[in-house]
Amino acid sequence: MYFLTIPFTYSASNIRPNDMIAGMPSMSAVAGMAHNLQRVMQTELGYTTFSSLAFSLIYFNIDRDIGTPRRPPQEPSKGSMRMPGLMDIRRAHGQAALVVYFDVTDEHESNTLLNQLGESARVHALQHLLAGELRFAGGEVFIGTQGEFGNKSLTMFVEQDWSAVVSQLMTAYPTQGLLIQDMSHELSRAAQECGTSTLVALADLIYQSRLQREAKRQQSPRTESSAVMEACVSVDSTPLISEGLEDQPDEPCGLSEESTSLSTDPLLDDDALFDYDDFDLDAMTDEAIVENADTDAGQPYVGVLLPCAIGFHEVCQPRGDQHFVESVLSLVRARILPSVKLDLSQSRAAWQTHFWRWEYLPAHRLYRAVSFAQ
Structure with a gap:
């Protein structure tokens, strides 16, 4: 390889x-x-x-x-210019x-x-x-x-x-x-366990992730992560969401329970200050993870979870060369590199879980990126 x-x-x-x-x-x-x-x-x-x-x-x-560029006006219609609804x-x-x-x-x-x-x-x-x-x-x-x-x-x-x-x-x-890792298997699992739609499960998981990070900012003292970094260097069935279509075809992910767990090691994980609203990774700092990683009673640490467009779905049969598609949403996890390193050195998960592959499901007219481990 x-x-x-x-x-x-x-x-x-x-x-x-x-x-x-x-x-x-x-x-x-x-x-x-x-x-x-x-x-x-x-x-x-x-x-x-x-x-x-x-x-x-x-x-x-x-x-x-x-600065954000502005879209030009659309073509004139009935003698007047039309402006797109969203300009940003x-x-x-x-x-x-x-x-x-x-x-x-x-x-x-x-x-x-x-x-x-x-x-x-x-x-x-x-x-x-x-x-x-x-x-x-x-x-x-x-x-x-x-x-x-x-x-x-x-x-x-x-x-x-x-x-x-x-x-x-x-x-x-x-x-x-x-590292951006596919977490669509967790989205599927959460939706099935709660008996809810993938859209509701997506919102719940992201909200839980944000609450946990906010709680750690207030409760855990910030510490230097150099010792952790040194240690890391020295040790060597996915429902998807498209706009207007919550339930999309699923494929078995084929991952073991251990490799798909949200929190396999309470001592080190991606506890990062990541302001995804402002897209600012420069401000990201690592924090020490306390032994009890549950910030909410009974809730495991879920990491930095974010929504992400992973593909697109043809919403109708193509008309000649025209294809009408909708973006497909799923869940990803932003993982700090020391956590990825420990996955490998401690055999917490296979390297394939850190990679993606592109697939096309012609029967469902679906194009998407999924975990290479599937």
Whole structure:
């Protein structure tokens, strides 16, 4: 297995997939980046057997642009101009990393690609090519970052071990870094246990997450997380929601009870101060987790849960080349890198749970990103 990591700086990225949803760039946009990478590798560089099998996204920071562009008026109707109902087109900038789990079945192509990624001059040329081809939710992409303190720059690199990738990212960003993980299995479980719709379950889980973090801010004293970081470095059936359609077809997720648990280790998890309303990850700090991680009586710690657009659903049969679609919502979890590292070092969950894959269900006209573990 090989993991190609592409750290990048982005600007003017769309954080409003449509008029009804505002949030971080959708996972379908990230899937588009992985697909574009495969296309460039196959058609532009000649690696015809290159295949992107799965992808992961890590945010280092994301900040909403102060100025928001305005939509132009729509076409005139009956002699008068029509203005769209919602004018705000929200955009953001920041730094992130795309990690693609890939395979090259041809041995000669595989050896050539690995040699190319081992030479700085060729890596620079490849970065220049990808920078002109990759887009992050419509925004501009610049390959490479300067690291959290500007003294540990990150460029494209390839590893055979996912744990080694996480370690390098933690070295460059010791107090920043949030991996976006699929939690649609928890959304399904919560809806089934409560006998409610997935929309109600989504709201309940997000509200519980926010309440728990607010309680920890007030009750737990802030402590330095360097000792925790050191320890981490040294130890080596998903109902979906679309607008107007709450119940969507589900597939068995195939995860064990242990790997799908919301809180598998009370000593360390993603207890982060993450203001997702302002999209500000720079202010994110890690806190020590007290032994009793239940901030509400009987409620396990659920982590930083957020709604996210993960795909789209065709709402009617295509009319020629026209497709009418609605965004599909689901639940994701923003996880700090030390927690991801412990998943691997303590076998709390398989590495596949940190990755996504893109799938198309033609019988349901549904396109979505789901956990690679499914």
